[in-house]
Amino acid sequence: MAFLDWVLHPTELWAAFWYVxxxxxxxxxxxxxxxxxxxxxxxxxxxxxxxxxxxxxxxxxxxxxxxxxxxxxxxxxxxxxxxxxxxxxxxxxxxxxxxxxxxxxxxxxxxxxxxxxxxxxxxxxxxxxxxxxxxxxxxxxxxxxxxxxxxxxxxxxxxxSRVESMEDYNEYCHFVAGLVGHGLSRLFSESGLEDKSVGENLELANSMGLFLQKTNITRDINEDVIDGRCFWPKAIWSKYAGSEETLISKSNRENGMKALNEMCANALSHIPDVIEYLSSIREPSVFRFCAIPQTMAIATIALCYNNSRVLDDNVKIRKGEALKLIAASTDLDNIKRIFYRYLETIEDKNSPDCWTFEEVRKIVDKAKKDIATTLKGGPPVDFTKEYLAIILFFVTLFTFIYQYNASGF
Structure with missing residues (x-):
């Protein structure tokens, strides 16, 4: 399966090579x-x-x-x-x-x-x-x-305490991740590498942490419930299940998917703040440090949205995909292109029969519009690059095989 992943995504193989x-x-x-x-x-x-x-x-x-x-x-x-x-x-x-x-x-x-x-x-x-x-x-x-x-x-x-209300959920995520954003932002400013405003606008810093934490909490539901805990707010999951165990049960799959998509929608609401925060970072190494986890998060949410596997297992983006994101996270325009691409992925998965169809459609449409209007050169269209790379890979492979056979070995 790993070999097939590399074959189907040759640009990720190239990214892995350069990472090594x-x-x-x-x-x-x-x-x-x-x-x-x-x-x-x-x-x-x-x-x-x-x-x-x-x-x-x-x-x-x-x-x-x-x-x-x-x-x-x-x-x-x-x-x-x-x-x-x-x-x-x-x-x-x-x-x-x-x-x-x-x-x-x-x-x-x-x-x-x-x-x-x-x-x-x-x-x-x-x-x-x-x-x-x-x-x-x-x-x-x-x-x-x-x-x-x-x-x-x-x-x-x-x-x-348990995470009961949406207020609890935001507070818990603030304690375990939003505060990390606060601390990092203050350190950036204190070092003199970033403007003082970075360490003062802590609402944006909090959103950076919340987007990461909510993504992880959404993805980890199966593992957490098996371990006897649940960080999904009861305000969401109780609408679809009588217990956390029932939430991930195959017999309750339709309702479990509704809860999953609602969790994804909640995480996606932080995207405007993430883009605004990253636009304030000037020092290149600090920018990459901040940007790379955020690209992993948007890729993970795109993978989780409307994906029943999340309720059965701990899903993760491909290693090659992660390395490709690391290589691409060099400036704000690239980050906007990455977010735009994954927003399109979510848009494609957001069918009208999804419980959160309208909510997610509004979030995605607004985020895409905001990105497109500020992105140099307009909205990105780069999915064809992967397919061209696949064609190039197979042309090279068949050429090698032909020459190998023709040589008489």
Whole structure:
């Protein structure tokens, strides 16, 4: 199946080739970054916990690179505690609410993670993160500690509460992702690489985080319900099912699809803010850092919309598709073209029998119109490139076979 994917999407194979050529192995990266000791170990943890974020973080301007690496690892540690269902509730809340103090405690580590917690080693060796965090400029430390405090408090709240209303849903997503957007935006401005307005317009920064988080929550419904939790707001799923388990049941598939499409529509509503935020970013490495996750999100929502597989499994975009998005996320015009293309994909999938047909049609039409009116050269039309690449691939293949046979070997 993987080979067939490459054959049917040869431009993704080309993108994968260039990605491999551009990105050195992890050990070579850290040597190139000229880091050693605890900071080198921090970059090792960055590679272990997020291969996708690791690449873009290590390509950031040196004024931001270490600070955002440590910001990511601190929040990953916090998130690892929140996700660990083996930690008793009271103890988990205490850890979450005090984590902003823990990051100043020399030598602190946590060895009580559950056996299935994939990022447990980060908490076991967390003293290296603390050591390097305390070396950051005071202004960076204050921003990171503030976001950690607010996020930990919000996470602790939702260990007791369920996501019931749409207000709960937006608040939860703000705590776990919108605040990340706040912190990053403030760090961008504090570094001097971006205008002060980037760190002040936190509503747009919040939307950046919400679009990513809502995409992940929408996609992960099957995995989450199996693990005994659900972050889809009850205000949505209760209209279509009596329980979370019934929501993903094959016997309730038509109603489950209605709930899925409503979740997708809610995520899509953040697109105007995402485009506006990205239009305010000037430094190239910061732009790529911000833009790449957003392109992954729009591709994922396009994959999830009206797709029954989401209720049965954890669907993901193809690796080649992801690498192609990484390669293309270089400037605002390219990002607009990517969004426009996936909006067209959603439009094609949005049949009149979809429960959310009118809502999604309005969101997609407006977003496409806004993009088309500001895009240099007008709306993109590049689907033919993939088909031309497929034709070229097969012409080359058959030419090779013909010459091979003609040579008499």
């Amino acid at each position: 050529m551009r990105h050195a192995p992890p050990d070579e990266k850290t040597v190139k970054l000229q880091v050693s000791g605890d900071m080198k170990r921090c970059y090792d943890f960055l590679e272990m916990t997020s291969r996708s974020f690791a690449a873009v973080i290590q390509e950031l301007n040196p004024k931001l690179r270490d600070g955002i690496c440590l910001f990511y690892l601190i929040l990953r540690g916090l998130d690892t505690i929140e996700d660990d269902m083996t930690i008793p509730g009271a103890k988990k809340r205490d850890l979450l609410e005090s984590f902003h103090k823990i990051i100043y405690q020399d030598g602190w580590s946590f060895k009580e993670s559950g056996p299935d917690e994939k990022d447990a080693l980060l908490l076991v060796e967390f003293e290296v993160v603390i050591s390097e965090f305390k070396r950051l400029p005071d202004e960076f430390q204050e921003i990171i500690a503030d976001i950690t405090k607010r996020m930990g408090s919000g996470m602790a709240k939702y260990t007791r």
